[in-house]
Amino acid sequence: MDRQKFVPHPMTRRNLLRGAGAGSLGLMPVPAWARTMVDFHVPGGPSTRPITTAYPQKGPMVLQRSSPPWLETPFEVFDKGVFTPNDQHYVSWHWATFPSEIDVDAFRLTVRGHVNQTLSLSLNDILRGLPRVELAAVSQCAGASRLYVQPRVAGAQWANGSMSNALWTGVRLRDVLDRAGVKPGARVVRFGGLDEAVMPGAPKFLKSLDLDHARDGEVMIAFAMNGEQLPLLNGFPLKLVVPGWCAVYWIKMLNDIEVLDKPDDNYWTTTGYRMPDTPHGTVKPGQTGYKLVPVTRILPRSFVTNIKSGDTVKAGAPTATRGISFGGDCGVARVDLSIDGGQSWRPARLGDDEGKYGFRQWQTEVTVPSSGPQSIMVRCTNTNNETQPTFPVWNPAGYMFNTIETTHVIAA
Amino acid sequence: MMLRPLLPAPVLVSAILLSGASLGSPITTLKSPRVEIPASDLVFPSGPGSEQINGNCLTCHSADHVLNQPSLSKEAWEEVVAKMIRAYKAPVNADDAEKIVEYLATTKGRP
Numbered sequence: 001m002d003r004q005k006f007v008p009h010p011m012t013r014r015n016l017l018r019g020a021g022a023g024s025l026g027l028m029p030v031p032a033w034a035r036t037m038v039d040f041h042v043p044g045g046p047s048t049r050p051i052t053t054a055y056p057q058k059g060p061m062v063l064q065r066s067s068p069p070w071l072e073t074p075f076e077v078f079d080k081g082v083f084t085p086n087d088q089h090y091v092s093w094h095w096a097t098f099p100s101e102i103d104v105d106a107f108r109l110t111v112r113g114h115v116n117q118t119l120s121l122s123l124n125d126i127l128r129g130l131p132r133v134e135l136a137a138v139s140q141c142a143g144a145s146r147l148y149v150q151p152r153v154a155g156a157q158w159a160n161g162s163m164s165n166a167l168w169t170g171v172r173l174r175d176v177l178d179r180a181g182v183k184p185g186a187r188v189v190r191f192g193g194l195d196e197a198v199m200p201g202a203p204k205f206l207k208s209l210d211l212d213h214a215r216d217g218e219v220m221i222a223f224a225m226n227g228e229q230l231p232l233l234n235g236f237p238l239k240l241v242v243p244g245w246c247a248v249y250w251i252k253m254l255n256d257i258e259v260l261d262k263p264d265d266n267y268w269t270t271t272g273y274r275m276p277d278t279p280h281g282t283v284k285p286g287q288t289g290y291k292l293v294p295v296t297r298i299l300p301r302s303f304v305t306n307i308k309s310g311d312t313v314k315a316g317a318p319t320a321t322r323g324i325s326f327g328g329d330c331g332v333a334r335v336d337l338s339i340d341g342g343q344s345w346r347p348a349r350l351g352d353d354e355g356k357y358g359f360r361q362w363q364t365e366v367t368v369p370s371s372g373p374q375s376i377m378v379r380c381t382n383t384n385n386e387t388q389p390t391f392p393v394w395n396p397a398g399y400m401f402n403t404i405e406t407t408h409v410i411a412a
Numbered sequence: 413m414m415l416r417p418l419l420p421a422p423v424l425v426s427a428i429l430l431s432g433a434s435l436g437s438p439i440t441t442l443k444s445p446r447v448e449i450p451a452s453d454l455v456f457p458s459g460p461g462s463e464q465i466n467g468n469c470l471t472c473h474s475a476d477h478v479l480n481q482p483s484l485s486k487e488a489w490e491e492v493v494a495k496m497i498r499a500y501k502a503p504v505n506a507d508d509a510e511k512i513v514e515y516l517a518t519t520k521g522r523p
Binding site for chain 2: 044045046049054055056057063064065066067068069070095096100101102103104105123127128132152153154157169197198199200201202203223224227228229231232233236237267271272
């Protein structure tokens with residue numbers, strides 16, 4: 001398929017790997033970014049956010065929180081191709097205490113705990129001493145789109161831009177664990193980075209994976225994204241990449257891997273990042289008596305990227321419509337659109353598959369029949385035959401929202 | 413409904429893990445970054461309790477963290493403040509905590 005049909009300057013893996021430098025990945029002179037605020041048009045709280053260019057190694061970003069930084073990818077970026085430029089890959093930190101400079105010669109990754117041999121790996125050991133792997137994967141915050149849940153809930157008020165896709169290069173976690181030699185009886189692997197809790201006694205940010213997951217050959221320790229070293233705010237020098245799982249597991253500035261022979265009892269595993277164990281994680285406000293389970297895999301989603309709510313389209317004539325989708329923990333099987341409120345659906349054409357965990361573009365033509373307010377709904381079904389729900393996903397922490405998106409347009 | 417067979421090329425579903433040898437110019441060294449992380453001088457607008465919220469809450473996070481939150485009930489704000497103290501060890505005394513909740517319920521409250 002001719003991907004040129006999709007977008008004028010698609011960022012594909014092919015042209016990325018041809019050695020595209022920071023310049024071509026970076027800010028393009030698009031007048032839309034001259035603006036300084038973005039309005040998400042949500043009721044129940046402040047709906048505007050500044051666009052900032054103040055953060056190092058970052059282009060224009062939606063400022064959700066200054067410190068520790070929560071920087072959201074401006075939504076227009078998703079129309080440009082499936083790989084999010086590094087300088088607009090979203091940013092999220094839990095604790096403000098993380099280094100602003102890193103000495104690559106001094107940095108060490110420790111592998112310790114229930115292993116035969118504690119390792120202290122230099123970056124050189126990792127870049128040159130282990131087989132390399134490469135994988136496209138979407139990093140999406142568990143609280144993505146929390147801004148849109150109703151009733152509103154506390155937490156990072158992300159719109160739809162706390163997701164980004166990159167081509168990650170690194171080494172398999174399995175290979176690193178094998179080098180240390182995991183002892184019989186090991187159960188989980190826990191990961192920590194260079195960030196530290198601000199207050200004494202507060203829980204250091206840690207997450208863990210079951211040993212089998214950690215050793216699945218896909219979980220990787222990435223030292224490059226889109227062919228370049230990671231921006232510091234995205235976790236330089238090493239980031240754990242857990243394809244198909246929420247970004248909370250993707251530990252930034254990864255410097256500590258601990259193999260445990262018992263369950264992980266740290267706060268971020270036992271208490272934080274938990275959602276109802278109900279279909280689509282959904283409960284009624286005020287409902288009680290359900291079990292909480294950790295957030296884990298991400299879920300299928302799809303978005304129109306070239307038409308915004310409020311835009312005018314031609315009635316009775318085809319409008320080129322395109323967007324992105326992802327399957328979550330598996331690939332995209334299909335993307336369908338509806339212009340009759342979800343009563344009937346028509347398939348879109350899928351773009352090139354750059355990896356089942358990554359964004360996948362789609363395109364189609366939409367013809368809204370008559371003038372006036374109209375809606376375009378888009379729905380992704382993944383290769384596990386899991387589809388986005390029509391009803392509003394809601395839980396008290398605002399996790400894993402993946403309700404079908406609706407773009408409200410005016411036909412004229 | 414059938415998916416129209418519009419994709420001529422074989423879909424590379426399984427070819428996601430590639431050897432680094434296939435990369436054009438693989439990254440072999442990393443450069444030490446040294447950056448400046450912006451600080452925020454934003455404070456909470458003055459009002460009853462602003463002294464307490466400015467004095468206690470800005471050590472761990474900037475004010476826009478709170479100002480961007482939706483309007484929430486007083487009970488929800490109590491829960492938030494309690495979580496900051498209990499889980500994240502914010503050293504806020506009981507009097508201040510009460511004033512902070514009042515400030516939030518007044519400025520960002522929901523009936």
